[in-house]
Amino acid sequence: MPSSLKTTLDSPVRGSFVAETSMDSKQGKPRVWSMSVFVTVVTIALSGATYGLENSLMSPLAAMPDFVKKHQGINHETRNYTFTASHQSMIFSIPLIGTIFGALVSPYLQNRLGRKWSLCAAYMFSIPSTQLQLWAPNLAAFILGRVMNGLAYGCALSIGPLYLADVVPTSIRGGAVASSNLLTILANLMAAICCWATDKHYSDSRKYMVPLGVQAGLPFLLLLPTPFLPESPVWCVQKGRIGEARMALKRVRPVTDIEIEEELQEIVRTEQERRNMAKDTKFTDIFSRKHLLRTMVAGSFFALNQVSGIILSTTYATVFLTQLGLGDPFVLTVYAYLCQVAGATLAIVALEKVGRRALALPGFVVLTVIDMAAGGLAFYTGSPNAAKAISALAMVFNFFWTLCFYSISLLMPSELPTQRLRNYTMSYAIGCGQATAVVTTLALPQITASDAGNLAAKAYLIFGGCMFVITILAFFLLPETKGRTFFEIDQLYANRIPAWRWSKYEFCRATAVEEIHAVPVAHLEHHTHAVEMTSVDKKNSCQINVSESALIKRQN
Template sequence: MATTKASAEVRETIDSNIDSPVCPTPNHKWLNWLVLINLIIIGLAEGLWGYDGALISPLISLPHFVAKYQGPGFDGAYVFSARNLDLLVALPICGGAIGAFVATPLQRRIGRKRSLLLAYAILCIPGSILQLFAPNLAAFVFGRFWNYLGMGILTNITTIYQSDLVPAHVRARAVGFTVAGFAASALLATVVVWAAEKIDDHRQYVIPLGIQAAAPALLFVLTLFIPESPIWLISKGRIDEARAVLTSLRAENMTLVEAEVTAALDALKTEHDERATRSVWDILKPPHLERTLSSGALYCTSQSSGQILVSTYSTVSLIQAGVADPFKITVIIYMAQLIGTIIGPPLVDKIGRRPVALYCFTILFLLDIALGGIACAGLTTNAQRLALASLCIIFFFVDALSFQSLCYLAPTEIPTAALREPAQSWSLIWAYSTAVISSFAAPQITSPNAGNLGAKAFLIFAGFMLLTIIWTYFYYPETANRTLAEIDELYASKLPKRKWKNYKTVGPRVVAPEASEKDASQSEC
């Protein structure tokens, strides 16, 4: 009864604050340093996952690390067995899936900001410290699992949090701070290991693990100073607090503040109308199922693109292929990723989601075939090895330009407003699940003591990329410059996804100052 009464009070607050839509005038500005700083701090939360994901590939190739946690492996060399690679890489990702599931009720109850703080304090900091001081392989794996529980929560929240802080027309660029934070941290990890690899003692792996342990403590402190999500505040009926947050974020452009508050209220009011009968499992019911699947599809298909061979196992794969200075090549690969994540989000906002996806996925398909073909040639010459390394660099750039710029964005805008948090959890659970599968499978099909395919495995992933291209053409929607209410209308219209771009909706749009005159002319405000 108490919950029902509270929900009714929130619904009444929302109803009393809904007014007619207001469009900001073109000469008002909103972007300021406060917005950028908040986006960077939230984006760096995703950087913990980026650092860990990039760290583990070169880390498991360091001889002192292998000697500490396994000893000589295949043919007496200091190389982890396929079984131990699965324990180190794949098993901890299960913690991420659990964390992603927990994140939905957690952030709905205590908010996005406090959920981040909780994840840092209870999970990421202790997990990272345990990895740093782990006495054996079991303790190290448990530390990684515990850390991934926290990173699952962080990954679930960051992109929605960032999209809540900006107008709709720059949503991809806002989420781009998450992608860039991921890529920058990944590059840092590879540079640190590349430098530490030259130290011939235990500091070879202690230094990069020490940096990993310090990062969540620093982010905990920085997060104390960011505001709560205005969308979350509105969903709790705290309209005045949301206005205050938006006022500071929009450089006191009250016209834009009122327009965004009205749009958010309109999108959220049905949540409170149906809260008594709605559950998180509604994302699997027919009216929402397609949107739920589309929200997480790119997370999952990115794992089957061949990315796993270039990211998590890049150093291992390059060593197996006989490429000279594999640690340096790994650094270059992650530099290419960072450049791709900087270019990708503005490109996605400028030319649209679908063109970037279709063109880049086709390029990745061709790269998979080329990489697998070079491996089948035997990799017996320096030219072949150089070609393999070069194509891996190009692959990760294109992957960052497309998959990494889109997969984080999709769950923030494709689901209906009231189901964004559970749809995000669903997306990440399947993302982590497919990551576990690909992480388990990769050593089994590539390692010398298992399938021994090496880089030939790219041909397997080419088949998955072809399926991804077909799915994208028929099901991936064009959501650029659309509010959540407009996206609801477009899904309700049953219009084919390839026709979304030029469709004029009848609902109100929040037209930002930087939006083009063409976009403004489509508004019914």
């Protein structure tokens, strides 16, 4: 154990922890925001922009005749410049393999370099990848560039949510991680608008070269501010850099020094317990009997959102809407992303005001109904009104999916895992999600394309069935983590509290604050009066089952 970490653990924090909390004078609430916090959150949240931009470029690019002419030539089945079903599968799905490897490499990079410099490394690798796509002489080179960039943004996607969860206070953790979703979708919108504008104003190769040029410039812009961010205080403590962790907290906590020391000691205690539990942590630990349920719940939502039906409204949106014969497909794609921006913006507030579970479950029901309705209407696409109704339902789907499903997809793997397995669980979530995306993007053209299965919008019925199953599973397995610290989440799982009952439990101190903090930090977990968990009836605000109260010991 590094000496600096040991010294901190063996002595209590100097000063009194009964000091007055820094408060916002207008709201009467603890202060959490400052300009430094805002800049840090926005910069880290932009880590998903490369993913959002590239994936949103591909749908409109694949619908541009000039792009198809360069990389494939005429489609002999349809007698026009459209990609065949097999080429659609290659363009959309093979690059996702790079994302899986990027997610798997991410934990090892983060352990060695930290979150900040791992993010910088991902951006640097994205530069030659996007340049290759820009100047690719053929389809094989273009796909190779996409695979390489997938490696970069798979790594960045794994880092961003964890980095945000590390640097922001618990009270805004959900909103901060959701802000990454918003900026990713804004990148989607920028890609759609860029493709729409070039399609209208150019009649040559600039139609697709300009959007690809914008993509190639993005890694440079992201790389500029990232080295100036504070490092994750959690990573600093893990490496014994207590002073650096303290300075990082000071940059992202507009509170008193005493409050910073208190939070630092909490991080140090958690790290000591992590080391006591396991000297060596392996990727396979996330599948151990003790952690399997947490891994499945935390890691599943990013994968399951791929089979919700959103792929019909995003990745294949332009191609799909063209098949329906609905006006300008590029304009409709812009509308779809505007709906997602609205959902992502509302999610930032709703996750903290409403909660994760309370937001997700009703949203899942709505998505199931929309899938079934759109799939049913697809049998009547000969009617202009039916086609318009499907288009409208797709827009509503985009809004609710972003608000209720996408908002928790990367939040859960940043909140639910125990501290020592967070990196690996996030990598599993990204890798599993992209593996699911590979399957869906390979299968969907074979199901929907006119030269293959020709189901078109009827495929919504398949996704509706998937959403029904997801809704049932979420009811029993998705816990409410709003306002919960990582320690509290550990204890709720350790005491096997059913997910649907988490909101009925709160943690409280069993003795006076002065007595608790008189105990040396290194031995706090053995202090039997330190923490109590009580079942509470929120409606009546009173204790309803004293027998369920339990003294909690810290354990991973």
